[in-house]
Amino acid sequence: MENKEFHISLKCFFCGSDLNIVSKKECKSGDVLKCQECGELNDYDSLKDMAIEEGKAAFASYAKGEISNMLKDIFKK
């Protein structure tokens, strides 16, 4: 399986807009990120947890695609 990057965006809990994060390195546990759209404050820890869950789901569906491609190859032969 080739290496594939998954781009996970952090979304505002309140309005669902993408949060523009200038530098992810500056975000740390306990930070709050202000949404540019609605001005609500999002808890970074919760956003990060959600992004990790999304990443897992994206990877799972990618892996499923790889497996079904492999099976197709097998049946061709």
Ligand SMILES: [Zn+2]
């Ligand atoms: Zn918002």
